[in-house]
Amino acid sequence: MRQLIELQQQLVPDLLGVMRKRYMILHQVMLSDTIGRRTLANALDMTERVLRAETDFLKEQGLLEIHTAGMRISEQGRRALEQLEPLYKSMFGxxxxxxxxxxxxxxxxxxxxxxxxxxxxxxxxxxxxxxxxxxxxxxxxxxxxxxxxxxxxxxxxxxxxxxxxxxxxxxxxxxxxxxxxxxxxxxxxxxxxxxxxxxxxxxxxxxxxxxxxxxxxxxxxxxxxxxxxxxxxxxxxxxxxxxxxxxxxxxxxxxxxxxxxxxxxxxxxxxxxxxxxxxxxxxxxxxxxxxxxxxxxxxxxxxxxxxxxxxxxxxxxxxxxxxxxxxxxxxxxxxxxxxxxxxxxxxxxx
Incomplete structure (x- = not known):
């Protein structure tokens, strides 16, 4: 896994950055149960404009649910986080x-x-x-x-x-x-x-x-x-x-x-x-x-x-x-x- 990560960093360095950003969004929403966009943006030190684009993408993928009360992670999103966790830990030491x-x-x-x-x-x-x-x-x-x-x-x-x-x-x-x-x-x-x-x-x-x-x-x-x-x-x-x-x-x-x-x-x-x-x-x-x-x-x-x-x-x-x-x-x-x-x-x- 480490060799694969190193190759990704060399060939497509942006990929890991995007993956980490989306992982962190899903992770923070999961920990918060339900959270508004502004609160989430502050927690992740991210602009609301950038966050909106990412959360819209995650919603389209079925990983996030967006309601009037705020965002919640879907069951599919929970499973994705569990599967990504070993990779995330390897990426960041x-x-x-x-x-x-x-x-x-x-x-x-x-x-x-x-x-x-x-x-x-x-x-x-x-x-x-x-x-x-x-x-x-x-x-x-x-x-x-x-x-x-x-x-x-x-x-x-x-x-x-x-x-x-x-x-x-x-x-x-x-x-x-x-x-x-x-x-x-x-x-x-x-x-x-x-x-x-x-x-x-x-x-x-x-x-x-x-x-x-x-x-x-x-x-x-x-x-x-x-x-x-x-x-x-x-x-x-x-x-x-x-x-x-x-x-x-x-x-x-x-x-x-x-x-x-x-x-x-x-x-x-x-x-x-x-x-x-x-x-x-x-x-x-x-x-x-x-x-x-x-x-x-x-x-x-x-x-x-x-x-x-x-x-x-x-x-x-x-x-x-x-x-x-x-x-x-x-x-x-x-x-x-x-x-x-x-x-x-x-x-x-x-």
């Missing part, structure tokens, strides 16, 4: 970036979407769409899927569609709630995923952080014990990745604990565990739900996170060594590569 990270962290798959989710809501939505594709491919009949909370996993839940109906799949929260907005809690996201796919869900109505006595007491309750056993039987875990200090404060940990975690060099948080830059667990919370040994033994662990500012945190969790798939964005991936190259540089002589 994302395939090489995926392979570099896959090898560096010993992953079975890396999926990189264009952009920086720190600055673009559309990029975060694209993270969700890409993670949905990975999950849809991996699902088997009667699977149990454990999901964590967080704003990125919200996008995964919201991007699932009724075309992924698998009525015997169970979605469960990986752990208790954070005590924050219900929209971001694992319980909410597990139920959303089940409803959007026609599957089933179980909920875990317990706090995220428990003292030893409360934990021991809860684990004696038959109903709690039953749902915990289901959670720990999950074949697939879908989780986000957060900055350690931000997550510690969101979870309202004691100041002494926060200081201790910081002193241990914690950079990242995932599924309630705090990791240093080498991927070592420096703190874990007493929580009902997945334990470290459950993560280690889970068949498929999918990490979904992006944004340049999270690059170091994502790298720390990948060094933990028990993720199988990483879905991230270009900004985070480039930061991870920079960190890898920096770590491989010989120390400068004093």
């Amino acid at each position: 994302l395939s090489d970036l995926e392979e570099k990270l896959r090898r560096a962290y010993g992953l079975s798959q890396v999926v990189i979407v264009q952009g920086d989710s720190d600055t673009s809501v559309q990029t975060k939505r694209e993270l969700g769409r890409a993670a949905c594709q990975v999950l849809r491919t991996a699902l088997r009949p009667r699977d149990v899927v454990a999901v964590t909370g967080g704003t990125t996993i919200v996008q995964v839940a919201n991007q699932l569609t009724t075309t992924t109906v698998m009525k015997d799949i169970w979605f469960v929260p990986a752990r208790g709630g954070l005590g924050e907005s219900l929209d971001y809690q694992a319980n909410t996201l597990a139920s959303t995923m089940a409803k959007r796919t026609g599957g089933h869900y179980r909920l875990l109505h317990v706090p995220d952080h428990l003292g030893e006595e409360a934990f021991a007491s809860l684990m004696q309750e038959p109903n709690i014990r039953e749902i915990v056993d289901v959670i720990r039987s999950a074949r697939i875990v879908v989780h986000g990745i957060g900055d350690a200090m931000i997550m510690a404060r969101r979870r309202k940990l004691d100041d002494e604990v926060v200081s201790a975690i910081e002193a241990e060099g914690a950079l990242a948080e995932a599924f309630g565990f705090y990791f240093d830059r080498n991927g070592a667990v420096v703190h874990q919370m007493q929580t009902v739900g997945l334990r470290l040994e459950d993560i280690v033994n889970t068949e498929l662990v999918i990490g979904v996170a992006g944004g340049k500012n999270k690059g170091e945190a994502i790298a720390a969790v990948m060094r933990f060594g028990h993720n199988d798939v990483l879905v991230t964005d270009e900004a985070a991936a480039l930061e991870m590569v920079r960190l890898l190259e920096e770590s491989q540089m010989p120390d400068k002589e004093l």
Whole structure:
């Protein structure tokens, strides 16, 4: 494929430019559900005159639908995007970036979407769409899927569609709630995923952080014990990745604990565990739900996170060594590569 692309660039360089422009138009419309021409032109930094010519062409090809409320991508357009995605990634270097990270962290798959989710809501939505594709491919009949909370996993839940109906799949929260907005809690996201796919869900109505006595007491309750056993039987875990200090404060940990975690060099948080830059667990919370040994033994662990500012945190969790798939964005991936190259540089002589 690379040789073909290089030949195209030499013989018909305009072709790749036109292809990229039309791909980006379709992609942006898909992410936006419905969008007006002016808004789309601004998002793509394109004049309305040029955009009108391109959207009229795409409509004639049956790839776009244009209504009074705005433009929508057609089903044919969605299929075209899926088929073009590997070519697009090869053209603009994302395939090489995926392979570099896959090898560096010993992953079975890396999926990189264009952009920086720190600055673009559309990029975060694209993270969700890409993670949905990975999950849809991996699902088997009667699977149990454990999901964590967080704003990125919200996008995964919201991007699932009724075309992924698998009525015997169970979605469960990986752990208790954070005590924050219900929209971001694992319980909410597990139920959303089940409803959007026609599957089933179980909920875990317990706090995220428990003292030893409360934990021991809860684990004696038959109903709690039953749902915990289901959670720990999950074949697939879908989780986000957060900055350690931000997550510690969101979870309202004691100041002494926060200081201790910081002193241990914690950079990242995932599924309630705090990791240093080498991927070592420096703190874990007493929580009902997945334990470290459950993560280690889970068949498929999918990490979904992006944004340049999270690059170091994502790298720390990948060094933990028990993720199988990483879905991230270009900004985070480039930061991870920079960190890898920096770590491989010989120390400068004093």
